[in-house]
Amino acid sequence: MNTTRAAGSRPRHGVRLAAACGLLPLVAGSIVATALPAAAADLPASFLSTSSTWSYSDNGTNPSPGDADRLAWTRAGFDDSAWKTGAGAFGAKSGSATPNLGSGFPVTTVLNQYYPGTTTDIETFHLRTSFDITADQLGQIDGLAGSVVFDDGVQVFVNGVKVAGFADDAVNAAAEGSKNLVYAGNNLSDPVSGTFTVPEAVLHAGSNEVAVALYQGRANSSDVYLDLKSLAPITEGAGSASISDLVLGVGADETQRNLAWYSSADTAQTVQFAPATAYDGTTFPASAVSAAATGGLTTSGEYNRFATIDGLAANTAYVYRVGAEGAWSAVQSFRTQDFAGDFDFLFFGDPQIGSSGNVANDQAGWVDTVNVATQTYPDAELLFSAGDQVESASNEAQYAAFLAADQLTEIPFVATNGNHDVGSKAYSQHFNTPNLTASAGAGTSTSSGGDYWFIYKDVLFMNLNSNSRDYSTHIPWMEQVVAEHGDEAKWKVLAFHHSIYSSGPHGTDSDVVDRRNNLPTTISDLGIDLVLQGHDHSYARSYLMHNGEKADPAEVAGADQVVAGPGGVLYVTANSASGSKYYDINSQVANFSWLSVKNQEKVRNYTAVEVTDGAITVKTLRSQANGDANPINSVVDAVTLTRAEGEDGVSQDLQVAVPEQAAGEFSWSIDGTNGIVDLGTAEQAADAFTASGAINPIRVSDTRKGSPVWSISAQSGDFAAGADEFGGEYLGWTPQVTEAGGGALAGAAVSSKFDGGTGLATSSVLGSALAGHAKGAAKLSADLFLKVPVDLAPEGVYSTKLTLTALS
Numbered sequence: 080m081n082t083t084r085a086a087g088s089r090p091r092h093g094v095r096l097a098a099a100c101g102l103l104p105l106v107a108g109s110i111v112a113t114a115l116p117a118a119a120a121d122l123p124a125s126f127l128s129t130s131s132t133w134s135y136s137d138n139g140t141n142p143s144p145g146d147a148d149r150l151a152w153t154r155a156g157f158d159d160s161a162w163k164t165g166a167g168a169f170g171a172k173s174g175s176a177t178p179n180l181g182s183g184f185p186v187t188t189v190l191n192q193y194y195p196g197t198t199t200d201i202e203t204f205h206l207r208t209s210f211d212i213t214a215d216q217l218g219q220i221d222g223l224a225g226s227v228v229f230d231d232g233v234q235v236f237v238n239g240v241k242v243a244g245f246a247d248d249a250v251n252a253a254a255e256g257s258k259n260l261v262y263a264g265n266n267l268s269d270p271v272s273g274t275f276t277v278p279e280a281v282l283h284a285g286s287n288e289v290a291v292a293l294y295q296g297r298a299n300s301s302d303v304y305l306d307l308k309s310l311a312p313i314t315e316g317a318g319s320a321s322i323s324d325l326v327l328g329v330g331a332d333e334t335q336r337n338l339a340w341y342s343s344a345d346t347a348q349t350v351q352f353a354p355a356t357a358y359d360g361t362t363f364p365a366s367a368v369s370a371a372a373t374g375g376l377t378t379s380g381e382y383n384r385f386a387t388i389d390g391l392a393a394n395t396a397y398v399y400r401v402g403a404e405g406a407w408s409a410v411q412s413f414r415t416q417d418f419a420g421d422f423d424f425l426f427f428g429d430p431q432i433g434s435s436g437n438v439a440n441d442q443a444g445w446v447d448t449v450n451v452a453t454q455t456y457p458d459a460e461l462l463f464s465a466g467d468q469v470e471s472a473s474n475e476a477q478y479a480a481f482l483a484a485d486q487l488t489e490i491p492f493v494a495t496n497g498n499h500d501v502g503s504k505a506y507s508q509h510f511n512t513p514n515l516t517a518s519a520g521a522g523t524s525t526s527s528g529g530d531y532w533f534i535y536k537d538v539l540f541m542n543l544n545s546n547s548r549d550y551s552t553h554i555p556w557m558e559q560v561v562a563e564h565g566d567e568a569k570w571k572v573l574a575f576h577h578s579i580y581s582s583g584p585h586g587t588d589s590d591v592v593d594r595r596n597n598l599p600t601t602i603s604d605l606g607i608d609l610v611l612q613g614h615d616h617s618y619a620r621s622y623l624m625h626n627g628e629k630a631d632p633a634e635v636a637g638a639d640q641v642v643a644g645p646g647g648v649l650y651v652t653a654n655s656a657s658g659s660k661y662y663d664i665n666s667q668v669a670n671f672s673w674l675s676v677k678n679q680e681k682v683r684n685y686t687a688v689e690v691t692d693g694a695i696t697v698k699t700l701r702s703q704a705n706g707d708a709n710p711i712n713s714v715v716d717a718v719t720l721t722r723a724e725g726e727d728g729v730s731q732d733l734q735v736a737v738p739e740q741a742a743g744e745f746s747w748s749i750d751g752t753n754g755i756v757d758l759g760t761a762e763q764a765a766d767a768f769t770a771s772g773a774i775n776p777i778r779v780s781d782t783r784k785g786s787p788v789w790s791i792s793a794q795s796g797d798f799a800a801g802a803d804e805f806g807g808e809y810l811g812w813t814p815q816v817t818e819a820g821g822g823a824l825a826g827a828a829v830s831s832k833f834d835g836g837t838g839l840a841t842s843s844v845l846g847s848a849l850a851g852h853a854k855g856a857a858k859l860s861a862d863l864f865l866k867v868p869v870d871l872a873p874e875g876v877y878s879t880k881l882t883l884t885a886l887s
Contacts, residue, residue: 122219126210127289127310130187133208134162135169137191139201141259149259152205153290154239159207168228168306169206169293174198180302182436184228184270190303200300202262204293210310214284220312223277230304231264231296235275238288243275245378246525250294264296265525267502270304271473274380277310320344322401322408323381324482328511329461329491332534333418336388336491337511338372340401340408341381348372348403350386355396355412363400363410372401374508379475383508393418411488416460422536424461424493425452426686428653429613431499433470433477434660442480444683445657448702449484452685455700455712459687461535462490465613465653466497466576472526473503482509493542497576497613501526501546512542519556520544532560538690539568541607545575548590550597551785555850558787561605565886566792566842570695573602574611578652580624582677583615583662599627601787603646606886608720609688609695610650616662618684618699620676620716621650629672636675637716644723651697654684654715658703676716680705684715695720756881758865767833768872770865774812774881777845780856781821790847791859792826793883795839798867800875807879808838809867814845817860822852825859831866845883 136142136159142152151157165188172178174193178186190204225243227233232246244250249263265271293305324341338350349369357364372384388399396414400407416422427448432441453459469477494510506527515531520543522528530553532541541560543553557573565571578585579595591614602610603626623630623641630647641649650673655661661681668677683703689696698717704710758772774793781789795807811834814826826844830836837843846859 121213122216122312125309125311126212126223127208127307129167129306129308131208131210131307132164132166133169133206133291134159134164135188135190135204135206136162137201137204139194139203139260142205143259149255150236150239150241152207152259153236153288155209155286155288157207157288162205162207168304169204170230170302170304172302178302180230180304181269183433183438184304184306186304192303199298200262200295200303202295203260204303204305205259206291206293206305207288209286209288211286212282212284216312217279217282217284220279222279222313223282223310224313225275225277225310226272226308227275228270228272228304228306228308229293230270230302231266231300232294233273233305234292234294235307236288236290236292237277237281238283239290240281242277242281243273245271245273246296247294248524250292259292261294262297263294264300265502266296266300267472269471270306271471271503272475273378273473274475276313276380320346320348320382320402320406322406324383324478324509325401325408325411325488326482326492326510327411327413327488327490329493329513329533329535330387330389331513333393333415333536334389334391335513336391336413337513338384338386338388338399338401339509339511340384341377341509342374342384342402343381345376345382346403346406348384348386348401350388350399350401352388352397352399355398355414358398358410363398363407377508378473378504385511387511391415413489413491416458417536419536421689421691422460423456423458423687423689424463424535425456425459426463426465426611426651426653426688427452427656428465428618428684428686429467429497429499429616429655429660430464430481430657431467431470431497431655431659432480432657433474434499435658438477438480441657441659442483444659444703445481446484448656448683448685449486451702451711452687452700453486453490456687459490461493462486463493463574463611463688464495465574465611466495467499467613468494468497468506468509470499470659472500473505475505478505478509493540493574495542495574495576495613496527496529496544496546498546501528501544503527516556519552520547520549521552522547530556532564534564534568536690537569537692539564539571541571541573543573543575545577545594548593548597553598554601554785555787557601557605558850561886562788562790562847565606566884569692570609570690571605571607572609572611573607576612577614578612578619578650580619580621580650580671580673581612581615581617581652582619582664582668582671582674582679583617583652584665585615585662586665586671587667595627599624599648602648603627606646607648608643608722609697610648612650612652615652616655616660617652617664618654618676618678618715619650619652619674620697620718621673622675623647623649624673634675638675639717640719640721642721642723649697649718649720651686651699653686653699654678656683656685656702658683676718678715680709680715682709693721756863758863761865763869766869767866768869772863774861774863776817777859777883778818778856779821779823779846779859781848781852782854786822786848786850786852786854788848788850788852789886791845791883791885792842793839793845793861793881794842795881796879797840798872798877798879800873800877803873803875803877805867805871805877806832806838806840808832808836808840809871810839810863810865810879811836812839812843812861812863814859814861816846816857818856818858820853820857821855822848823857823859824848831864833866833868839881842884 170186171192
């Protein structure tokens with residue numbers, strides 16, 4: 080059997096192996112195998128194919144109603160002479176005589192979808208066929224590798240033994256007498272693929288019976304499909320594990336990279352990495368660092384592996400490989416850049432490989448966009464996806480085409496879970512995401528889920544599984560991440576797949592409206608600056624939004640500079656990066672009060688996001704020309720986001736007068752007007768000036784539903800008197816709750832640098848409340864104390880600003 084691959088993709092191993100769930104003891108265990116070389120004697124490439132002829136029953140009856148063993152129909156000797164016959168592929172859609180399930184799923188034999196006189200779906204379809212194998216052939220192989228495409232669920236039997244079950248949880252849970260006629264499946268929009276193994280022990284010389292139970296997911300399912308594509312011979316231990324599907328993912332911070340890959344065998348594997356300067360191009364460095372990989376069986380019958388590269392240095396090129404001795408991947412490389420300062424990253428809208436019906440074309444468009452973007456921005460530090468990497472959640476051919484972009488092994492990839500990704504565990508098996516909380520936006524036993532976050536340079540990134548509308552987990556998760564890590568970054572960027580402020584047809588979908596009603600207030604309250612989205616296959620940029628409303632009524636459409644006040648958020652929706660699918664602008668777009676910019680030219684786009692200390696610039700460019708007037712890399716839209724001065728919170732002015740240094744006596748000049756906090760009279764004690772006072776009290780009231788976590792922090796600037804100054808680290812405090820209520824807790828005391836503390840030059844918590852706290856109000860205050868060396872504070876009247884920030 081020859082290994083095939085789409086043009087331009089990296090080679091993938093030829094056979095996918097599955098230890099199918101629910102196997103009988105006879106076939107338990109796993110087999111390490113590869114496709115049989117073409118030189119083998121008289122073995123066919125496959126014993127069955129799409130066009131094989133089957134007997135089938137589509138009348139909604141149990142094929143073994145009177146048998147104690149419900150699987151009698153799967154074995155030799157069963158009388159199926161009254162059944163219909165036909166060649167694959169089999170399918171039905173909405174009762175049509177010419178069902179159209181899409182160009183990738185042709186139907187040769189149309190199944191009877193409904194019970195007579197109704198539109199109620201038949202639960203289960205039963206199919207049987209056989210193939211012959213000689214004793215000589217049986218002696219040459221270790222088993223067979225099967226490939227099947229199905230909708231909604233399927234079980235496969237060989238000689239009465241179950242060798243595969245996909246989306247069959249409902250079958251396994253049913254009473255034994257009902258398993259032959261039950262609704263089961265994943266209820267996805269399109270058929271999905273699976274692979275399985277038939278061990279040699281199940282086979283015998285002569286005729287071998289193959290039986291398939293094809294399940295509808297529910298009584299009103301729109302379609303059903305089955306294509307058993309191949310049943311190919313495989314050899315016994317013909318080689319070591321082969322590696323594929325390698326992805327270099329983003330780590331928890333700049334010093335890490337998270338790796339994911341697939342293996343043909345369940346063996347112990349590692350990642351090895353070393354500075355590129357130690358690699359001579361032939362022998363991998365003996366000094367390389369190894370990190371163990373973890374993983375397990377995938378939904379496609381392979382084995383996935385996750386590993387983390389840690390302890391990276393800034394501005395360093397590295398080489399790495401994954402696998403094990405005798406079975407290493409090709410040597411790959413990446414480079415780190417500065418761990419602080421400005422940086423660019425690239426954002427790509429739904430690649431959705433396979434959506435056009437032509438995987439090769441979609442792959443070519445995707446790879447070209449990534450090439451254009453990375454050639455234009457050669458120092459881009461992240462590749463960020465809006466989700467919908469593939470059209471069909473478990474389709475490994477589509478994943479292979481998506482992963483054909485070589486940059487995915489070189490530049491950290493940031494994955495987002497789209498509605499076309501979620502319906503299988505394949506998404507979570509392909510992408511190793513950092514700081515994942517599986518219980519937030521959780522998946523199911525058959526779907527991918529979870530929210531994750533990471534910090535890169537001065538940006539806190541959060542990524543939601545928006546397929547889940549469980550706001551009771553999403554919102555507390557975001558609040559906790561911001562409360563714990565928000566002060567570690569200057570900017571906050573949120574990403575999720577389903578755009579809530581788009582220009583396309585999904586903008587009026589009920590599920591999108593629901594997200595739009597539930598998320599924006601929290602997003603504003605948490606001080607998020609930019610939200611990156613996909614789903615609608617057209618470009619959109621919102622006005623600055625605050626709590627779901629236009630933040631500034633005076634903001635003009637298409638402004639190239641926007642200044643965000645407190646709670647102001649910019650939302651950007653990306654168009655297709657592959658060209659696999661475009662949506663027209665929504666016919667109701669005139670009513671979209673959030674829309675500042677819209678664009679749909681039906682050419683491929685990408686977005687470059689440029690981050691500096693003072694601004695985020697979002698520039699969307701064409702990766703495909705639209706006539707002479709709009710060449711490749713011409714700009715679709717560009718906007719620079721800055722923050723209004725002081726928008727991070729409120730502030731109080733502090734002032735202290737330092738007297739001329741004297742022996743045993745001095746006086747202070749206190750300005751107690753204009754709201755300036757009075758620190759009292761300074762005194763010289765040996766080698767330090769000391770002064771004390773109290774901040775103006777802060778009153779907090781929280782009556783929100785769910786009582787989410789909140790905190791108030793403060794940070795002092797430098798004290799200055801003309802050209803003389805000393806640092807805010809010499810100011811300390813002791814926070815207090817002066818009026819208890821609402822579960823308010825005082826922050827920890829902070830000492831002056833003079834006494835070995837960090838002082839208030841570092842942001843410190845004044846007060847906070849945990850999630851689920853009682854509703855109510857509280858008053859916070861803090862005793863301030865200044866202790867500064869006398870030689871740092873010449874005579875003068877010094878002032879500073881104490882900036883308070885609320886995170887909620």
